[in-house]
Amino acid sequence: MSGSDKKGFHYQKTDFVVRSSWADGEWSPLELHGDDTLHIPLAATALHYGQSAFEGLKAFRQPNCSVSVFRPLENAKRLRTSCERICMAQVDDQMFLEAIDLAVKNNWEHIPPAEDGSALYIRPFIFGSGPTIGVRPSDNYEFVIMVIPVGSYYDPKSQGATAYIAENYDRAAPKGMGHVKAAGNYAAGLLPTKLAKSNGFDMVLYLDAKTRQNVEEFGTSNFIALTEDGKYITPDSGTILPSITNDSLIQICKDKGITVERRAISVKEISSLKEIGACGTAVGITPLNEIYRGEELAWKSKVPVAESQLMELLKDLQGIQRGQSTDPHGWRHNISAP
Numbered sequence: 001m002s003g004s005d006k007k008g009f010h011y012q013k014t015d016f017v018v019r020s021s022w023a024d025g026e027w028s029p030l031e032l033h034g035d036d037t038l039h040i041p042l043a044a045t046a047l048h049y050g051q052s053a054f055e056g057l058k059a060f061r062q063p064n065c066s067v068s069v070f071r072p073l074e075n076a077k078r079l080r081t082s083c084e085r086i087c088m089a090q091v092d093d094q095m096f097l098e099a100i101d102l103a104v105k106n107n108w109e110h111i112p113p114a115e116d117g118s119a120l121y122i123r124p125f126i127f128g129s130g131p132t133i134g135v136r137p138s139d140n141y142e143f144v145i146m147v148i149p150v151g152s153y154y155d156p157k158s159q160g161a162t163a164y165i166a167e168n169y170d171r172a173a174p175k176g177m178g179h180v181k182a183a184g185n186y187a188a189g190l191l192p193t194k195l196a197k198s199n200g201f202d203m204v205l206y207l208d209a210k211t212r213q214n215v216e217e218f219g220t221s222n223f224i225a226l227t228e229d230g231k232y233i234t235p236d237s238g239t240i241l242p243s244i245t246n247d248s249l250i251q252i253c254k255d256k257g258i259t260v261e262r263r264a265i266s267v268k269e270i271s272s273l274k275e276i277g278a279c280g281t282a283v284g285i286t287p288l289n290e291i292y293r294g295e296e297l298a299w300k301s302k303v304p305v306a307e308s309q310l311m312e313l314l315k316d317l318q319g320i321q322r323g324q325s326t327d328p329h330g331w332r333h334n335i336s337a338p
C-alpha cells in the first residue's frame with residue numbers, strides 16, 4: 001500500500017528497518033532488515049528497568065522529487081541526551097544520519113505526497129537488550145530505525161481540539177526525566193490520557209509537579225500560545241521535552257518580528273490567552289478550542305481556526321519543510337531519489 005492511501009497516525013509495516021547492535025563497546029555496521037520483529041533475551045533491561053529511548057522526525061517530499069528530513073541533527077543530539085540520562089550507548093551524528101538516509105531511501109514508495117499533514121514519520125530508538133537481572137545498565141544495545149507513512153495525529157476538527165488538565169497525575173518529577181524522550185515517560189502518561197479520552201477530550205495538559213501552579217506541556221507535545229497583545233509564549237521549564245518544532249516556530253516568530261517569551265505560564269493566566277496550540281513533530285500545530293480543569297472551562301479559544309495566527313505559523317513551517325519556501329536556517333536535510 002502506498003503512503004498516500006493511509007491517513008492518521010497508525011503503525012504499518014514498511015519495506016525495511018535499519019538496525020545496529022552494540023556489543024563489546026562498539027556498534028556493528030548498519031544493516032537493513034525486512035522483518036519488523038526482534039528476538040531479544042527475556043532479561044533485557046528495556047523490558048524490566050525501562051532502558052529505552054526514542055525519537056520522532058519526519059521526511060517530506062519536495063517539489064523537485066527529492067525528499068527532505070527536517071532537522072535530523074537536533075534529534076540525534078536529543079537522543080544522545082536521553083541515552084546519557086538512562087546510561088545507554090550513544091550514536092554519533094554521522095551514524096545517525098547514515099541510518100536515516102538508509103531508512104528513507106529503502107522505503108521510498110512509502111513517502112506520501114506532502115499534503116494534509118502527511119509525511120514519512122521516522123522513529124529511531126535505542127534500548128538495552130542484554131540479559132541483566134540486577135538493576136544496572138545493560139552491556140548490549142539495539143539501535144533501530146523504522147519508518148511509517150502518517151497523516152494527522154489528532155482527528156482534524158474544524159473547531160480545534162480539547163484538552164483536560166491532569167489534576168491527579170504528573171508527567172515528570174522536578175529532577176526526573178521529563179526533559180528526555182525516555183520510554184517510561186510515556187508509560188506514565190497512558191492512564192491519564194486514557195481517562196481524558198474516555199471523557200471525550202483529545203489530550204492531557206500537565207502542570208508542573210512541584211507547585212502545580214504552572215502549565216508544563218501536553219502528553220505528546222509542547223504548549224504554545226499567542227497573547228492578546230500578539231506575543232508568542234511557551235513555558236520555560238526543565239521538566240518538559242525541548243521540542244524541535246517549538247524551537248523552529250520560535251525562530252520563525254523572531255524572523256517575522258513577533259515577540260517571543262519563554263517563561264513560566266501560570267494556569268490562572270491561560271483564561272486570558274488568545275490562542276493555544278499543541279506543537280510537535282507528530283501533531284504539527286494542533287489548535288486548541290477548549291481546556292477543562294475538573295468540570296470547569298478553564299479556557300476557550302477566542303479565534304476560529306480559519307482565522308488562527310498559529311495556523312499561519314504552521315503554514316510558514318510547512319513551507320520550509322515541504323521545500324515550498326527558502327530555508328534560511330539550513331533546516332532541510334535533503335536525500336535524493338535512490
Ligand SMILES: Cc1ncc(COP(=O)(O)O)c(C=O)c1O
Nearest residue numbers: 220221222241243244245280281
Ligand atoms: C512530551 C512531548 N513533548 C513535546 C514533543 C514535541 O517535540 P518535537 O517537536 O521535537 O517533536 C513531543 C514529541 O516528540 C513529546 O512527546
